[in-house]
Amino acid sequence: MSDTCVGHTECVRLDIESLRMFQAVVATGSFTEAAAQLNLTQSAVSWKMKRLEERLGAPLISREGRQIHLTEFGKELLSHAERIVGAHDEAVDSLYKSQLEGTVKLGTNDEIEAIAMAQVASGFRRRHPMVRLHHRVGLSAPISQQLAAGELDVAVIQTFEPEDGDLVLWSDRLQWVCSPSYGDHGGEYVPLITYGNNCIVRPVMIDMLNEAGIDHYSSFEAENSVAVWSAISANLGVAVMNERNCLQDHRIWSRDGLDPTLPDVHFVVRTNTRSRSAAVAALIDEFVDALGVPG
Numbered sequence: 001m002s003d004t005c006v007g008h009t010e011c012v013r014l015d016i017e018s019l020r021m022f023q024a025v026v027a028t029g030s031f032t033e034a035a036a037q038l039n040l041t042q043s044a045v046s047w048k049m050k051r052l053e054e055r056l057g058a059p060l061i062s063r064e065g066r067q068i069h070l071t072e073f074g075k076e077l078l079s080h081a082e083r084i085v086g087a088h089d090e091a092v093d094s095l096y097k098s099q100l101e102g103t104v105k106l107g108t109n110d111e112i113e114a115i116a117m118a119q120v121a122s123g124f125r126r127r128h129p130m131v132r133l134h135h136r137v138g139l140s141a142p143i144s145q146q147l148a149a150g151e152l153d154v155a156v157i158q159t160f161e162p163e164d165g166d167l168v169l170w171s172d173r174l175q176w177v178c179s180p181s182y183g184d185h186g187g188e189y190v191p192l193i194t195y196g197n198n199c200i201v202r203p204v205m206i207d208m209l210n211e212a213g214i215d216h217y218s219s220f221e222a223e224n225s226v227a228v229w230s231a232i233s234a235n236l237g238v239a240v241m242n243e244r245n246c247l248q249d250h251r252i253w254s255r256d257g258l259d260p261t262l263p264d265v266h267f268v269v270r271t272n273t274r275s276r277s278a279a280v281a282a283l284i285d286e287f288v289d290a291l292g293v294p295g
Contacts, residue, residue: 016088018052019081021045022060026078029068036244037116039170039291089123102279103132107143107155110195110225111245112267117156120290124283131279139198139223144270153275154283158242158265160200166268167284169291173243174201174262178253179235190255191219191237193228201240204263212258267291 024034025045035042053060060074070078108117121135136143140157147155162168190209194202209216219237222228225245232239238253242265254260269287271280 013055014084016085018048019085021048022052022077023081023085025049025061025068026070026074030066100128100279100282101130102277103134104154104275104277104279104283105134105136105152106283107136107138107146107152107157109140109143109157109267110137110223111158111242112156116291120286123290124286127286128279128282131282133283139195139200141198141200147270147272150272150274153272153277153280155270156267156287157270158200158267160263160265162266162268163270165273166266166270167288169267169269169287171264171266173264174204174240175243175246176238176253176258176260176262177232177241177246177250178238179233180249180251182235182238182251182253188215190214190216192216193220193231193237193239194218195228196221196223198223201265205240208258208262212255214255214258 021034021038021040024037025031028034028037031045031049032042034040035045038045040048049060056073056077058073059071060077062069062071106121117135117137121133124131125133136146136152140159143152143155143157144159146152156169158172159166192205194205196202206216220228220231222231228239228241231237232241233249240262241250252260269284271284
């Protein structure tokens with residue numbers, strides 16, 4: 001490492017989770033998104049970053065507005081972190097590689113962070129190489145229907161009311177959002193951006209607007225989050241989003257007479273009652289380890 005740490009190396013200890021947190025901040029470019037990926041609070045990520053810099057005796061990042069930039073020392077640490085964390089995960093996977101066999105059909109909600117889901121699937125495949133994992137991504141309502149029909153073994157979906165047997169991974173608040181440049185003139189019809197007829201939030205949006213006497217129409221529909229985020233940013237209307245999935249260029253939307261309070265949603269692991277294999281149980285454990293279950 002650089003001369004900045006000379007005299008400190010004999011007492012510096014770099015733990016794996018601090019390095020993993022540092023990687024997540026760099027990869028996402030945001031403390032908020034890194035916190036969501038690691039299932040931590042933003043304040044916890046900020047504190048861990050501060051402690052890491054204090055231990056190393058040098059700044060790792062610099063800020064320019066909302067942009068995060070690596071210092072030269074941060075770039076050097078990142079190259080080490082990639083090797084250290086990679087070697088650690090490879091060793092764990094090798095030592096705990098299982099002999100499970102079978103097929104698991106998984107369905108997940110589109111709004112769950114793609115990075116987190118990719119990590120879960122990748123980690124599961126490494127640790128259980130003889131299990132064939134089939135992963136389907138979609139909206140919660142159709143995924144839930146496919147699970148009930150026996151087309152899937154396990155699903156991670158969002159719901160307003162968890163069922164008996166559901167494992168709650170986390171809960172989240174819903175918010176009305178729009179583009180910062182969205183012009184709401186009060187008397188106009190409100191253009192709505194939704195995930196379409198299969199969206200579990202859409203009926204709630206429409207009921208609340210009707211109750212408030214606010215005229216509205218469907219402006220944009222898409223069954224994937226990237227398209228919905230793009231439509232909001234392109235100023236095509238207002239939407240309801242999970243708080244942790246709101247982007248930095250979204251702002252809260254409100255209208256006189258509209259109750260801003262929306263119900264919470266819960267992200268749950270739901271299992272087909274006929275799927276009781278050890279491979280399914282192992283996949284559920286993977287979700288718990290990677291996404292975290294509140295204590």
